[in-house]
Every structure is written in C-alpha cells, then in structure tokens.
Amino acid sequence: MSDRFDDVVRNAFDFLGRSIDELEAQPNYSVINFYSAVELFLKARLLKEHWSLIVAKPDEADKAKFLRGDFKSATLDEASKRLAKVVGDGLTEEELRCFDGLRKERNQMVHFAHAAQGDGEEAKDEMNRIVSEHAKGWLYLRRLLTGRWGKHFEAFAAIIEAMDGRMREQTKALKPKFLLLTDVIAEAEAAGGHFMSCPSCDFKSFEAGAPVWVGQGKCLTCEFSSPVITLDCVNDECKKPILLTGGYESCSECGHNYAPEQIEEVLAENGGLSDVDPQDPSDATRANCGSCDGWETVVSLTYAGWFCTDCFDIEDNVEQCEWCSEYSTQLPEDSFLTGCGHCDGRLGDEKDD
Numbered sequence: 001m002s003d004r005f006d007d008v009v010r011n012a013f014d015f016l017g018r019s020i021d022e023l024e025a026q027p028n029y030s031v032i033n034f035y036s037a038v039e040l041f042l043k044a045r046l047l048k049e050h051w052s053l054i055v056a057k058p059d060e061a062d063k064a065k066f067l068r069g070d071f072k073s074a075t076l077d078e079a080s081k082r083l084a085k086v087v088g089d090g091l092t093e094e095e096l097r098c099f100d101g102l103r104k105e106r107n108q109m110v111h112f113a114h115a116a117q118g119d120g121e122e123a124k125d126e127m128n129r130i131v132s133e134h135a136k137g138w139l140y141l142r143r144l145l146t147g148r149w150g151k152h153f154e155a156f157a158a159i160i161e162a163m164d165g166r167m168r169e170q171t172k173a174l175k176p177k178f179l180l181l182t183d184v185i186a187e188a189e190a191a192g193g194h195f196m197s198c199p200s201c202d203f204k205s206f207e208a209g210a211p212v213w214v215g216q217g218k219c220l221t222c223e224f225s226s227p228v229i230t231l232d233c234v235n236d237e238c239k240k241p242i243l244l245t246g247g248y249e250s251c252s253e254c255g256h257n258y259a260p261e262q263i264e265e266v267l268a269e270n271g272g273l274s275d276v277d278p279q280d281p282s283d284a285t286r287a288n289c290g291s292c293d294g295w296e297t298v299v300s301l302t303y304a305g306w307f308c309t310d311c312f313d314i315e316d317n318v319e320q321c322e323w324c325s326e327y328s329t330q331l332p333e334d335s336f337l338t339g340c341g342h343c344d345g346r347l348g349d350e351k352d353d
Contacts, residue, residue, distance in 0.1 A: 004067075005047050006155075012040035013159055019134070020166050027130055028109040034134055035106035038099050041141060042079045042091075048152050049087045076103050084293065089148065092292045092311040094226065095140045102137050105130075131173050132222035135200045138167045139224075139245070147248030148292075148310075171201040171222070178203040178221045185220065197252065199245050200224035211241050212270040214307055216314070227312040231266050234258075247297070247310040260297050260309035267299065267307075274300040287318040290330025293341040298329055 019034035046053040052061035056072040065071050074082065076099060084090025091099070145153045145160055153160070178201075185195055185205055198206035201222035208217035211230040218225040230243045238254035247260035267273050274285050287298040292311035298318065301307050306315045306329060315329040322336035324343035332338050339345030 004051070005044055008040055008044040008047060009153065009156055012037045012044060013156070013163060015040065016138075016163060017166070020170055023127075023130070023134075023170060027127060030134075031102075031109045031130060032106050034137065035099075035102045038102055038137060038141065039073075039076060039079070041145065042076070042083065042099075043073060045089065045144075045149055045152065046074070046079060046082060046087065053082050053086060076100060088293070090293060091144075092313065094291075094311075094313075095144070098133075098136055098140050102133065105133065128174055128177060131171060132201065132224065135167065135171045135222055136224050138164070139200045143246050143249065146250075147246060150248070168202055171203075174201055174203065174221050178205055181205055181220050194230075196230065196241070196243050198222060198224060199226070199228075199243065199252075206243070208243055212266060212272060214267070214272065214301060214314070217243070227307075227314045229263060229266070229312070234262065234266065244312075246312055247308075260294070263309040264299055267301070267309075272301055272303070274302050287327035287329060288340065288342055289313060290328050290341055295342065298327075 015033045015037040019030045019037065022033065023030040043054045051063065051066055052058040054071075054073050055061040055066065056074055056078065061071070076096075080091050080096050142160060142164060145156070185193075188207070189195060193207060194210045195204055196206050196208055196217075197204050198219040198221065201219060201224065203219070203221045205221040206217055206219040206224070208228055208230050209215055211232050213230045215227065216225060217228045226245045228243045228245050230241065232239050233242050233251045233254060233256055235251060235254050235256040238251060238256060240251075240253045242251050242253060244258060244263070247258065247263050250257045264273070285300040286296050287306065288295055289298050289308040289311060291313040292308060294308055294310040297310040298306050298308045298313075298315075306318055307313075308329070313329065318327045318329050319331045319335075320327050321331060321340040321343060322334075323339050323345045326340060326342055328340045328342070331340055335345060337345050337347050339347075
C-alpha cells in the first residue's frame, strides 16, 4: 500500500498548494482546499497503519472497492478516534480543535456566502482571520509531519520545507495589522513585557516570558495562542533565544531538532522541575499525558503546575488511575471501570477474559 500512501500525501500537498494560490481571488475555494488537505494527511497516517481504517465502516471494508476508490471515507471525528485508539498516535486536543474549526469553516464556505468574498473592512478582517487560521493549521500539520509522525513522512521532507516557505509568504498579508500594533508592543515592552517571533505568523508580536519560561503565550497579530517554552537554544553554536510549541520541534535559527527528553533537561538545568521526595511514594513528579497519551512525559514544574514535554499541555494537577494506579492528567470520572490512556480499566480486563 506504499504507493497508495504516496498518492494520498501528494494529493494533500496539491490541495494545500491550491489553497495558497486561490486565497486572494477565491477565498472560499482556498478554505475548502485547505481543509481537504488536512483530512488527507490524517487519512495518510491511518493508511500507514492499515488501509481499512480510512473506510467509514472498517468492518464492511472491501479491498477491491477501496483500490477503485469506491468507498465512503472516515470523518474527522472518526479519523481522530482511530488515530488515538487503534494507531496509538492521536491528535492533541489543540490540534483536533483547530482542525475541527477548519472543518466548520469549510462547511460554511460550501453552503453559504462568506464575508471574505465581499469588499470593505469586514472582508479585510475576514481575510486576515482566514490567513491566521491557515497559518495555525499549517503549524499543527507541520508539527505532525516533521515531529510525531516524522518517520512516516520523511520522504516528503523537501516538499514540506517548500510548502512551509509558501505558507510563510502567505502570512505576510498580516503585515499591515502588525504595523498598527508596533506602538502597543513598544509600550508593553517598556512596562516589562517580552515579545518573540510568532511560531504561526512570524511577526515579533508573540507575548511570552523571557527564557527559560513555560506558560500560555499569545500573538497580538494573528491571535495564535498556545502553551510554549522559551529557552536559549542548546546548540552551542547557536544559543539564541527561541520558543517551541511542542516537544518535537526545531530551532528556528539553526535547525537543531529537539525531543521531549531535551526539553526536560533544559527545565531541570534551570531549576524548573520540582524535587522528588524519595521517602514519599505518593509524591509524584512525573505522570502520563491525557491529551497526547504520552508515557511519563508530564513533569511537575516548580511554578506552573504540570507540563507535558511532548504536546506542551499544561494542567493544574494530576490524578491516580483507580485501576492501574498510574498518575495521569485528564482522567475520566470512573477510571476504575474505564481506565486511563494506558489501561482499559476493569471493563477492559473483563472483556479480555
């Protein structure tokens, strides 16, 4: 099925390219094509696991029909659930929320007129919003394709890099808005605020703490908001201040590739991790992530609750699964019966028996 995987990925890049080309003249088609690209990338990841996962009803999948393209494919919600429960390589809550927003936008463009298709200030504002949403969508897609799913898409590294350049060119449409914010940013900096280049739109309007810092940052230009870590790049030949929005990202200055383990090392070296009490087994300083299903990727910070070094989810506390006793974030209410992200609870064990 490797040729089918390649076909799906190439189609996804084709839709993405068309979305960029059509933005100014036909924003409705741009939105439709952008979301089509998102769906195809998710389905390509499912295809890597098994072809039947793309089909709406896998138990009724017919391979001959599949190869002919004669099938109804899985929805975003279905694909997301299968990526998490079957593939074990699912979307984070932020990624799913972003992609679902793009889906709803696509539906509106298909069925109704949209303000971006008109003239005047309202149309300009809507166009800026579309550019911002596409920039955020591409940020999450690129993070998947080069990070958590990187080994499956490494053959397309050159295309991903080229598409990243095209997307960054598109976000230059937000420059007039950024220029209107320069005085506001200057005043905030004079009062002690700290701004860095936005990982989504590239303008130096993303407000975050000075390195080393973990927290929720926000861009005044494109309004992208995300948990981030700011740090000085660990590459001795770089050491420039950067920010990351996920554990598998690279330095925007030198290209150094990061991993969750290195994020944890940076926090530890800068006093960001809580100390372990070896005499108290209930004093958890590490947990599993309920957002990305990371195994012991959540660490206890000295100043900001619990932080996942993989997906960067930030939570106030962790809980202990009532069935397997593992510490996790975002546990279901009755974890004794349903389990957590790393066990199936009592009901799952009884089913296996």
